[in-house]
Amino acid sequence: MMIKTPVTPGSSQRVTSHDVSREAGVSQSAVSRAFTPGARISPEMRQRVLDAAQRLGYKPNAIARSLVTQRSGIVALIVGELHNPFYPQALSQFAQALEARGKRALLLTHDVHRDIQETLEAASSYQIEAAIVFPTRLGSTAPSLGDVSQGGVPVLLFNRHLPGHDLLSVACDNYAGGRLAAQVLLDSGARKLAFVGGDPDTSTHQDRLNGFVERLSESGLSPLATPSLSFQYDWGVQATLNLHGALAGGSAGDGDRDWPDAIFGANDIIAIGILDALHMLGRRVPEEVSVIGFDDIQESARLAYRLTTIRQPLEAMIEDALAALDDPQPGHGPRLHPGELIWRDTVRAAKG
Template sequence: MRKRATAKEVADAAGVSKWTVIRAFTPGASITEESKRRVLEAAAVLNYTPNLLARSLATNLTHQVAVFVDDFANPQKLPFLETLTERLQAEGLVAVLININNHFDHVHALLNADQRQVDAVILFGTAFRNETLSDRQLGRGMPPMFVLARDSQIDGVPAVVCDAELALRDIVDHLYERGYRRPGFMTGAPALSTALRRRQHFIDFWKGKGVDEIAILSADRYSAEAGAGSVRHYLNDIDPAARVDVLMCENDILALGAMDEIRGNFGLRIPDDIAVVGFDNYELGGASCYGLTTYEQPRIEMVQAVIGMIKGRLEPETVTLPGKLVVRTST
């Protein structure tokens, strides 16, 4: 294996001290232009780059952020992860993606992240238990945690989330104005300490308009297949005269699966027989074959907020940001 050039070798070549080399690669450090020029020229000749892991021993910062994900089947995760990793890298931070699953639970993941000395942990999934994250193995020295894109119900863990109350008010107002009066709601995977609260707001706003009967459909995970299966079970079991006239799904992936099932296997028209609404504004939902009405989360602003807390520019507190209703042909 190629032997890496050291800071001492660069210092000898440039005729300066090792600490001058370190200052030359430290943003904002005090160093003369002439010394910095000599260091950078010697570094280029020796193909030297600073060892960030070694530097972290002195700064107590590794510039690594662990991102915990537990529902990779949900394709809406990808746009968020793209924005998150891009913005982290722009800040000089690196994302360490950790897959939470049956073989690697949250406690093991947190202990592993702590051993790697990550600067922070972002919980970006559905099933983070308060009692699990409060496990006695996890002490005070653990890195700070933040929840992204879901409400946090974990003490001391702030969240950055789209304003669900505002979103559902806008959605229900739109549906009511269009004349729908028999609403239904499809939930996704059961959430634990990081909930969405979309269903409850949906129910509350309909009740505020005098509509008390709301059908609740359940999907066991966030996938098109689960959305199709949930609506199939509902349509098979309900009398056609009693069917909902509008179905809101907790996210777009469920909605797309439901739409395929409603039209493909039951021959119903959207929105004439059943209107459909999603949430997240997933790109495929905008295709002409779907025309899915949805709600767009402020993805960039949410990512900027959580990174601002990690970098210390913002106070670590729960932040709620407004999104926007996107009306298409499905309603």
């Protein structure tokens, strides 16, 4: 019986649908149909093919299928530097969500040296069905993205949007989140608030800042300071140290007059840097100064931090992103998802 097997098991020769059709004594078309979900084929035939396929260890060649169906089932995931733990989490959840839909994730990187545009073009030769861009840093280079989406492949920005462009994008409602952060801090009794921002050239930064500032102004306040640079831990530390240094230098003696009683870190990794710096400076949290972040990365829940923050609804955002990609209407602005306040220990309890 083994003798008629054209391919010995374990051999590195690929077994094709022709091999199976021979083994099963049916046409090659029948083999194809047996592996095509909705195809017109009798149950007996299908079983017969499946048995033969099993015997030969046959697996349909997805590459060949892609070529004829014109659907690769491949979605590109384009990531930059992963300094922010928010992205690995998002990345892995995207990969899983894609797999659950029978699609595959092609992982591509972009960095300062390689334009996203360039990366996208390389990916497009693999006939990707869509591209999801995680813009850890984006900036003025972004407009070039528009060209690619014209190329027929829908491109979606995750966690960012580009004001001028009609690109698909899914993000947290960062403006509302910024307002919420201000609200929470004001409710806690804070009156001297600071904002430590991320990359000023991103919508994420801008929207959170704007929401924050506008809510403050409604209470007749404005932020003490809004230093901004990048969405990284080191910057959170540095900004806090700078704040301290400036104040210490400015007014000797009663240097605390202008020290903030609350700080909004533009994201959690910054807020964690702030917390560490505050600790070094001997400032007690939340007694002397409250801190709130944005994202709710896993680290924020740790005992050492217990950071109060605004959670991005990652799961819902990913579902929505995938849905948007399935039906790529030129988005009327970004698709926004509300953030959720996560109460932990770094914001003073409201007085009264």
